Amino acid sequence: MRPKVTVVGAGAVGATTAQYIAQRNIADVVLVDIVENLPQGKALDLMEAGPVLGFDTAVIGANDYEATAGSNVIVITSGSPRKPGMSRDDLLRVNMNIVRSVTEQAVAHSPDAVIIVVTNPLDAMCHVALEASGFPRERVLGQAGVLDSARARAFIAMELGVSPRDVYIAVLGGHGDTMVPLPRYSTVAGIPVTELLPPEKIEAIVQRTRDGGGEIVKLLGTSAFYAPAASVAEMVEAVLLDQNRILPASAYLTGQYGINDLYVGVPVKLGAGGVKQIIELKLTEDEQAALEHSANSVRVLVEAMKNL
């Protein structure tokens, strides 16, 4: 039997995630949404692309969780996206109950799954999914770093006129305005970016990366979905194929980087069963301070949820 992936939320990110997973031909996909006919329609449309694009993945749409039973991975994208003028954190109140409710329903049918959270505010929503699922922390993680890193890679590649495939950069911290792109851990085909670009160009790219989500929101009036969905698909593949990829993701820290009991973006080893290891990069004092500042902004949200 093929692996199965549940994608909750058949909106922009969810449907595009289903598309990219189907195109990779790595799993059957069940798309779940509360809106009647929406997941069914998008799933059927995707299945009808199979003959032309050359995939034979089954894509099923549903308004309940019966068809999701036994999923290997659950991707949670249900909830509101932000509009211009909003921060991701402004979504806390509206999205926390949605994430709690869909997590409870999804895990009831797939008790052995790995959960990848996408709904914003991302790191806080990981806490909700961890608590609502009762899963071990290794099996609950969030997608943010692959996207943030991809944006920085795209910007560096544009600046240097090289393929983004050859660009690497680590991004740590919460998925918000305080995220911490690390130029010291950025290379182009092994060459440190710090040797290829002047400091002011690097700083501009770091800032554009921090603002990357907002840049798209300003252009579209809603948030990004192609790059976010591509990032989720890469993580799903790493889990299903047990690839042991080293990818940035929001993971539950238990003392790593001096941070305790908090979801924050860090490099992880990702494979079957979820997070196999948290990779600790050596940081300068300034980098560590920036990471702690970012982690604190996540902690403020997690604390705020206790009073909502």
Ligand SMILES: NC(=O)C1=CN([C@@H]2O[C@H](COP(=O)(O)OP(=O)(O)OC[C@H]3O[C@@H](n4cnc5c(N)ncnc54)[C@H](O)[C@@H]3O)[C@@H](O)[C@H]2O)C=CC1
């Ligand atoms: N972590 C990341 O890197 C990123 C996170 N996001 C976040 O992903 C979320 C989704 O964004 P979009 O897909 O653009 O929004 P969207 O509005 O296009 O889709 C959201 C879908 O969730 C569905 N939904 C709401 N409540 C539900 C429930 N209880 N059960 C099942 N489905 C439910 C809605 O009907 C809608 O179809 C937002 O919170 C957004 O901020 C978006 C991009 C990147």
Ligand SMILES: O=C([O-])CC(=O)C(=O)O
């Ligand atoms: O900006 C947003 O609201 C959506 C998101 O997380 C991103 O695109 O990075």
